[in-house]
Amino acid sequence: MxxxxxxxxxxxxxxxxxxxxxxxxxxxxxxxxxxxxxxxANVKLPTYxxxxxxxxxxxxxxxxxxxxxxxxxKTLVRSxxxxxxxxxxxxxxxxxxxxxxxxxxxxxxxxxxxxxxxxxxxxxxxxxxxxxxxxxxxxxxxxxxxxxxxxxxxxxxxxxxxxxxxxxxxxxxxxxxxxxxxxxxxxxxxxxxxxxxxxxxxxxxxxxxPAFGQVYGGNPKVWEKAEGLSASSPDEFLAKCKEVTGGKVWALEPIYSNAVSVMSQCFGVPNKWERGKDGSLTFWMETDAYLEAINFAIKLKKAGVFYPGNPDMADAYIKMAQGSIGACVYANPTNARKDLRINAPELASQILVPFAAGGSGGPRHHLHRGxxxxxxxxxxxxxxxxxxxxxxxxxxxxxxxxxxxxxxxxxxxxxxxxxxxxxxxxxxxxxxxxxxxxxxxxxxxxxxxxxxxSMFEGDARVQDVKDVYAIEQKLIPIGIPDPTVGHYSDAYTEYYPRMSTDAKDLVNDIVSGRKNIKEWKPFWTEAKKRGLDKMRKEFQKSLDKSGE
The missing domain is CATH 3.40.190.10 (Periplasmic binding protein-like II)
Structure with missing residues (x-):
């Protein structure tokens, strides 16, 4: 929306x-x-x-x-x-x-x-x-x-x-x-x-x-020469991106904030907010781990693996179906498989499961609000x-x-x-x-x-269901929710949309080379004054009341 x-x-x-x-x-x-x-303070949620x-x-x-x-x-149930x-x-x-x-x-x-x-x-x-x-x-x-x-x-x-x-x-x-x-x-x-x-x-x-969040979905023909869209480390992912890039093919779509968002899961970044042992809240973009994800995206950019143009996402998805882009970011695994089937019914998109980036304590998958x-x-x-x-x-x-x-x-x-x-x-x-x-x-x-x-195009729709279900089973064990879901903050509704847009614009500018990485931390120092600390306080108060 x-x-x-x-x-x-x-x-x-x-x-x-x-x-x-x-x-x-x-x-x-x-x-x-x-x-x-x-x-x-402790509402009893409905029984599942x-x-x-x-x-x-x-x-x-x-x-x-x-x-x-x-x-x-063949026979429907009257419920x-x-x-x-x-x-x-x-x-x-x-x-x-x-x-x-x-x-x-x-x-x-x-x-x-x-x-x-x-x-x-x-x-x-x-x-x-x-x-x-x-x-x-x-x-x-x-x-x-x-x-x-x-x-x-x-x-x-x-x-x-x-x-x-x-x-x-x-x-x-x-x-x-x-x-x-x-x-x-x-x-x-x-x-x-x-x-x-x-x-x-x-x-x-x-x-x-769907409970699942953003993932990279890829064209299997592009990633075939690199033995598939998968990796066990940032170095291996970078190497594979380089391997499939060449001629008129680039590994990744060029919206850099998307790349950082997905890669941040590999670096162990929290899902929007993280609740500390002392009850404090930390916003995901202000963490050192998110900064590491930006630095990794800069490495990808310098390696030339991002598509050089500036298509919107609809155009990027078409270019992926045509084979000029290897992978795009999708809202969830289901969309990754559905969209490629629409644009190229014969292709079954591969989905990147987050890998561990050293020292992160293991990969995380950011679950959607649900x-x-x-x-x-x-x-x-x-x-x-x-x-x-x-x-x-x-x-x-x-x-x-x-x-x-x-x-x-x-x-x-x-x-x-x-x-x-x-x-x-x-x-x-x-x-x-x-x-x-x-x-x-x-x-x-x-x-x-x-x-x-029936959600999927083509003759392999049954296999699509099985494949996406298998990916979900891999994501569930590493899935983490946003701890503020179920908690309301007026400051969040007032300040977050503009703050989020400005932060994504800055990510795109830093990865592209238009701005320096040194501008990142000062941005968050100012953001605290412009509403971040206020929304943090309101969410924290609500969480404290609930005992979560």
Whole structure:
């Protein structure tokens, strides 16, 4: 999701603050953010109960390993016995990542879905970019939607106050075994739920995302001469990069901050923050280990292994498929395999597992937050809040259920047909009516990620599932979470996006030779004054309260 300008941060923060101020602080939840902090220092997260109605070919686990499905089930499971709604009108604010669907009044799929939900669902759809403005305008209005998706990375300030003033505290409804009343929500891991915790209370249903973070994915033809995209040390990786570079081929895409981010995992750099034995927090980019990763990237640059042009990532991925770039950085292993298949169906991308850079204490893999946010519920009486939770439970139905198929693909023969491998493929009608609505629903909440053969292009899709699952199994033992997930800092939402952008720009300038490495540490001395120490203090206070 795209970032925003400083002007947008200020405007959005003001809009949220105005929306909070205009609302009576009555109903579910306590009356102030300070009271919420004191209410529960050690929130009991929902019990993790994997859904057993559909058996995957490859099992998931609580640490984030994805389930794997090698074929489409011949018989689907009905996982929600009756419509969860009460016949009322329900509004959802969410973001879509595709063209918008046909409007509800002319959309047969939408109308059919509403019957299955048992409500008249209307969806307010923000776009990327643009969700920030849609969110601000909606919150500043007099009436909040029943369900509202809250992302962690779009600069939304005063979230704690907004939740306290306008949203239902659902802690008692989902904490511990209580979540078993919503089996699809119970199938989300505690790592998923932590992102919906603010000031020691649970405020919504998570929007799960793969647990794994950035990796290098490579073209196997390029790396064949170096015996594959793998290494046991920085020296070996550098040697292999040199070996495959030559003629019109370069080992790595040229966004240097990406290279440093991935290489930092080899040097044992923390995942965003590290909690010391004394309880102190250290930001990953201010560590000596991150500086070592920058120095290693400088070595790679001097060796001439980065592509010399300046393509955007979409163009870099195409160049990798064509063989002029050996490896690109991807958000996670699944994307690395999927993207190369799209651009070159005959190629199965190789994925670099972090290696140990001497003295780092072993490699680390930086796990993703595990979600792209959570969907909060507007304050109301307990009966309505429970009904809305049941709607979210329906929306989170997993692969292999009737509810998942109807939401994702619509009606058989009308909205989708089956390909030669037996997987659903949307028709032209399905693309117009189903695709955009599904995009918004799965942003709000969805079942935990799964490796499904139909995700991949080409005839080797079953092997792709097995290969990515095997890579995930290698990453799990070295995976480390960001310790601040589940803890909120207003300073973070205010200062982090600009600080992060400036830091990445400086990394790119240093590796390229435009600036000197000596400028790195002074940058962080100043960053402490410009918000880093403030966000550190707020996160540390929250962690101390929770006892983590």
């Amino acid at each position: 795209n970032g925003m300008s400083r002007r947008t941060f200020v405007g959005l923060g003001a809009a949220v603050a105005a929306g909070v101020a205009s609302t009576s602080l009555t109903g579910c939840g306590s009356s102030t953010a300070k009271k919420t902090e004191a209410a529960s 109960v994997p859904y057993t109605g559909v058996k995957p070919d490859l099992p998931p686990n609580a640490k984030g390993l994805d389930s794997g499905f090698l074929s489409y089930p 929600v016995p009756k419509p969860p709604g009460d016949g009322s009108k329900v509004t959802l604010l969410t973001e879509i990542w595709t063209p918008p669907p046909t409007p509800k009044d002319a959309n047969a799929h939408w109308q059919q879905l509403n019957k299955k939900l048992g409500v008249d669902l209307s969806v307010i759809m923000g776009t990327d970019p643009g969700y920030d403005q849609k969110f601000a305008a909606t919150v500043a209005g007099n009436e909040l939607p029943d369900l509202m998706w809250i992302p962690p990375n779009q600069g939304i300030q005063h979230v704690a106050q907004l939740l306290e003033a306008k949203c239902a505290d659902i802690t008692e409804l989902v904490s511990g075994d209580a979540v078993k009343a919503y089996p699809h929500l119970a199938a989300m891991t505690q790592a998923h739920w932590k992102t919906a915790v603010v000031n020691g209370r649970i405020w919504g249903a998570p929007s799960p995302y 979600t792209i946010g959570y969907t909060a519920i507007k304050k109301g009486d307990e009966k309505r809040v429970k009904m809305l939770l049941s709607i979210l439970n329906y929306m989170a139905a997993p692969f292999g259920t009737e509810e998942r198929e109807s939401q994702e693909f619509g009606s058989r023969d009308l909205d989708f047909t089956f390909d030669k491998s037996g997987f659903p493929v949307r028709t032209a009608k399905g693309k117009k009516e189903v695709e955009g609505l599904r995009s918004g629903l799965e942003t709000a909440t969805v079942s935990p990620s799964a490796l499904i053969a």
